[in-house]
Amino acid sequence: MKTTGIILAGGKSSRMGTNKALLDLNGRKVIEGIVEKLGDITDEVLLVTNTYADYEFLQVPMIGDHWREMGPLAGVEAGLTASKTEYNLIVACDMPFISVELGRYLLACLDESQAAVPQIDETSHPLFAAYRREVLAEVRKSLEKRELGMWRFLKKVEAKIITKDVLASLGLPNEEQYFFNMNNREHYQRAIHFINNNCGE
Template identity: 50%
Template structure:
């Protein structure tokens, strides 16, 4: 697909106590799983990290935050600046079961909208969503005003919200797993069990 995927890996992983992206699931680091899955679909992969030396083994394009310390919105800003594509899918590094196929569907639904944001179980999912590169000025303005919540700048965009009904072919359990993120050690254990085939 002629689009980019922006993997956000700039967080401090303070709740996990160690770098979430480098935790292993079935002998592969979480970040390797993500890159391999997304490479099947996207023509460009961009990893946003403030510690590039830790990720050189991936062999992907990397960029650091232009607004360091300001969270995932700053990561999205850096990724969009680096991207050569108009359509971009942002993915958080702590989502071990991200689906390249679903990412492609979300990007394809973007159409003329500025952003396509899944809403799963009534919760907006801005960290697995599609964005146009042209929204950069809006993102930058939010960062300069220190409006850092990922959903705060949506009022200034034309946003398409995608509920479960807009994603046919994906059961609720499958969507729940795809959008699962791991912030705490017990969630990492849950991810390992799922990957091993346990429920």
Template identity: 45%
Template structure:
């Protein structure tokens, strides 16, 4: 059995979006609130990583700050790995509007098969998704070393860890559809991404009502 600590990354400057991605409204709720509820169902404890804790007090979650400021999501992962009682951490970025718990099931099964792994990372259409992934406590030393050396690129950090990749085929084999997979890893970086996500939410609701 693998127990998970959830680590929500509240994000940084959101320069491309122009406003805080975590607080964008999706279906009448702040996206970070939706993620708290969804990630909370698949983890035993949940932490929020943010350098602006006052903006997230409403979540009533334990909030930790980056030790090394302005170092991107890697610093958030470092902060998350330092907290919690579970060896495995589920890291989730704040800009995922279509979080799917089935993804977590597949990642956990992969971790069970590879007990020496330090990270379990999805690869969708050739692209790594390190901000919806599992990290083992043992990855902390490497993450810290990279930050200390000024290395912030997730691809470089992952190349120094024992990583098990999860492919699209593995998600399909687990019963997900290609549409579900692509939605699960869709992130909102720009205003048009947000608008698209809103339209998809409405479409999905319409489909449910028709059924």
């Protein structure tokens, strides 16, 4: 089964004050590391962004939001629309430490579910999650109704919630950094700390 990795890079990075996807970590841009890891997980990688010029250096296919100013769900819609595969792994552009092993497991869960979403310590992570392309119709319905919450959408599809206990039982990683996303400067400093302590390897 062919798979696609979809990176969502449509946010404004207002809390960071600069484009967080282009920040430097360990000598390269955050988004470069995500592209590399998705290349190890999926057959194709594409980027959802409304600023193509910022990411031309990545040399990956890009698609813009069809539903402007409507948050991550609009990015999911654009990515799934552009995807040529049924199985897709969606990752936010500010998650530098995603796990290759976990990404592969989430995609495998799509054999029996329409979506697979980690939930660690009662916090769900719908932007490091796997989705069948068939959920696209439900995504569009939610956008049409202006129901933009990712969790609200997930309740409308057959989503498998992957808890910390499930990951532990399978011997899969669930360390904090795999679900870490950088929203502000403090988070960026924490990411640098992870790198300096060999936690981001």
